[in-house]
Amino acid sequence: xxxxxxxxxxxxxxxxxxxxxxxxxxxxxxxxxxxxxxxxxxxxxxxxxxxxxxxxxxxxxxxxxxxxxxxxxxxxxxxxxxxxxxxxxxxxxxxxxxxxxxxxxxxxxxxxxxxxxxxxxxxxxxxxxxxxxxxxxxxxxxxxxxxxxxxxxxxxxxxxxxxxxxxxxxxxxxxxxxxxxxxxxxxxxxxxxxxxxxxxxxxxxxxxxxxxxxxxxxxxxxxxxxxxxxxxxxxxxxxxxxxxxxxxxxxxxxxxxxxxxxxxxxxxxxxxxxxxxxxxxxxxxxxxxxxxxxxxxxxxxxxxxxxxxxxxxxxxxxxxxxxxxxxxxxxxxxxxxxxxxxxxxxxxxxxxxxxxx
Numbered sequence: 001x002x003x004x005x006x007x008x009x010x011x012x013x014x015x016x017x018x019x020x021x022x023x024x025x026x027x028x029x030x031x032x033x034x035x036x037x038x039x040x041x042x043x044x045x046x047x048x049x050x051x052x053x054x055x056x057x058x059x060x061x062x063x064x065x066x067x068x069x070x071x072x073x074x075x076x077x078x079x080x081x082x083x084x085x086x087x088x089x090x091x092x093x094x095x096x097x098x099x100x101x102x103x104x105x106x107x108x109x110x111x112x113x114x115x116x117x118x119x120x121x122x123x124x125x126x127x128x129x130x131x132x133x134x135x136x137x138x139x140x141x142x143x144x145x146x147x148x149x150x151x152x153x154x155x156x157x158x159x160x161x162x163x164x165x166x167x168x169x170x171x172x173x174x175x176x177x178x179x180x181x182x183x184x185x186x187x188x189x190x191x192x193x194x195x196x197x198x199x200x201x202x203x204x205x206x207x208x209x210x211x212x213x214x215x216x217x218x219x220x221x222x223x224x225x226x227x228x229x230x231x232x233x234x235x236x237x238x239x240x241x242x243x244x245x246x247x248x249x250x251x252x253x254x255x256x257x258x259x260x261x262x263x264x265x266x267x268x269x270x271x272x273x274x275x276x277x278x279x280x281x282x283x284x285x286x287x288x289x290x291x292x293x294x295x296x297x298x299x300x301x302x303x304x305x306x307x308x309x310x311x312x313x314x315x316x317x318x319x320x321x322x323x324x325x326x327x328x329x330x331x332x333x334x335x336x337x338x339x340x341x342x343x344x345x346x347x348x349x350x351x352x353x354x355x356x357x
Contacts, residue, residue: 071134223256249328264313
């Protein structure tokens with residue numbers, strides 16, 4: 001591969017076609033030549049923040065194998081650029097590509113705290129854990145500037161409502177003050193994603209994420225402050241990080257995680273093409289092997305949409321992963337329990353303050 005053809009700092013290396021759009025956008029050689037002659041950049045690779053104004057913010061999750069009932073996402077698209085991310089496909093609903101657009105066209109929901117407050121004050125709403133980042137990371141780089149996630153946590157605290165967080169960014173420690181207050185009422189559970197212990201692997205899989213050292217430190221600091229942490233060792237990709245399962249489980253346990261979850265990688269929708277293009281450019285020596293092993297986990301395809309099977313995989317390779325996971329839980333998580341969150345306080349705080357009579 002010519003290094004000039006590789007887009008540094010990004011996961012996807014191209015913009016795939018949006019299946020909902022009639023027209024196809026492509027960068028032609030004559031346009032590139034024009035830019036060269038004129039001394040212009042054909043693509044400056046910069047991230048753009050685009051405000052959007054949804055009418056609601058809390059989503060009901062109907063998939064039976066996800067494990068959460070409600071989620072909310074302050075941002076659509078994610079600058080982290082994780083090449084395997086299932087959420088890439090959702091960017092097509094907004095008229096963008098699941099490839100580079102997903103990482104560079106970040107949609108900002110500035111009204112999220114106001115919409116959340118309206119939802120929690122609704123007379124028909126009964127407390128159920130709402131997970132921040134069911135789709136895209138609520139602590140991605142945009143959060144440093146917009147602070148929408150922090151504002152939402154303040155709403156959850158005000159109304160004493162249970163909230164979960166999924167992130168792979170150490171920026172969550174910025175909000176340790178609010179997290180500690182939520183913990184005092186048993187209202188918060190944090191899921192920290194740790195995909196590899198190798199920085200080289202992390203840099204190519206998840207180019208704009210927090211380092212592994214920082215992620216483990218994040219688990220440790222949260223745990224030291226009695227904030228329950230579940231580690232997400234996901235996705236497990238055969239031939240890339242599948243050999244790390246035991247070491248990953250040991251590392252997160254030693255830093256205080258109370259439990260861990262995992263999934264077998266699946267390349268749904270446009271991600272199949274995006275991942276294939278990426279691995280042939282990034283890891284050409286093992287590209288075919290990895291792709292074939294992923295296919296072995298999904299009945300000969302890189303994707304499987306069957307509920308209950310799609311994230312577990314099947315076949316010998318998937319079974320080997322499950323056996324290692326079972327061993328890791330017995331070895332490093334014996335007697336550890338992730339607590340249930342408190343749903344009983346919210347009703348007393350629906351009007352913003354505790355009822356006195």
